[in-house]
Amino acid sequence: MTSPGTLPTATERLVVETQQVDDTRSLLTLVDPQRPLLWLRKGCGLAGIGEALRLEFSGPDRMREAAVVWRDIAAAATVEDPLRMPGTGLVAFGTFAFDDSSAQTSVLLVPQIILGRRDGTSWITRIRLDATASDAPDPLATAFGPTYRLTLTPGAESPAGFQAHVADAVDRILAGDLSKVVLSRDLIGHLPADADLRRIVSDLAVGYPDCWTFAVDGLLGSSPETLVSVQDGSVTARVLAGTASRGADAASDQDAAVNLATSAKDQDEHQFAVQSVLASLRPHTSHVLTSEIPFTLKLPNLWHLATDVEGTLTDNATSLDLIDALHPTAAVAGSPTPAAVALIAELEPFDRGRYAGPVGWVGADGDGEWAIALRCAQVDQDGTVTAYAGGGIVAESVPEKELAETRMKFRPIVDAFG
């Protein structure tokens, strides 16, 4: 159900102006320290300041409703955008809950100001409701606040509880109820008042430059997995499933990658995820290509099995329509999807919130970039931090190894807060 939020009326249409600028300031230093709004990869991306519009969604139709509402908002907006690049003009940042019945809201946020940088071009976009007299003031860079350290400790799911649930899941897979399920656990902590969250985002962006580093409505993280990116009729995705730890030296690191690439268990886990993405994209795309065999993706904390997917849009689906079609992939739910989602609800003793949901941005033409919210934490207004990490469970999964895998996956967030 869509909450009324501030839907534009005939007299409240968004007025959007983009201008190229010569701005070399760090995008990070410009955003709100307590509520940063950011989307970054390899030094490029979008920083949002202020809030022109906040749209909230929940329930099973949260993404479908967002897609419909966004079409209307974009159609009603007056946009001056001489650059016409991905991320220029009207943009909303978004984060969506994993589960249909999550208590966590899903949101699209349109900032008052967006600073963007891509392929050597920088711009500023100013957005206002046309009933509003003046633009928001130009953003000022501010120094980061004092340093702080936060220890994250087990939340609703203890390490022992997680291992027991992995064993339960293996039993259910062996009984033939399903083929794969992704189970996760949580860590929690409490931030000091006025903690500057840009410190966390900065650590993530510096430590994981090849990942999508994001901060949207308190959800902070650095995800290696592209759920979908849509640009001028081209659709791309990066599917990840199958994980190994990095070796301590060059030789053992290479062995770890080779073992991952040749592990039947990881290849199985991976194929479920690839097939789920292909099945969801098929009705909207043609000429879909994937790498012939999965490749090993090296991250600072681990190796993943990865498959890149490319296709051509055959309908007028927006990136919001596509996240609706794709979510939840077998990289974060399992296979078959309904049985996996039901088993997650049965075994995980917490609401995933926006963990493993889509996070990213959409433009006025519906193009956009969306990651799966992994390696992330939700920071609530009261300073409560909840981090999540999980792994794909198949028939051959071993509880101790799955627990170790979650430790590796927590590392970016645990290090950034610690």
Ligand SMILES: C=C(O[C@H]1C=CC=C(C(=O)O)[C@@H]1O)C(=O)O
């Ligand atoms: C569910 C997570 O990772 C997914 C993405 C990549 C590899 C995964 C795996 O090997 O299990 C998971 O499918 C997580 O990071 O919490």
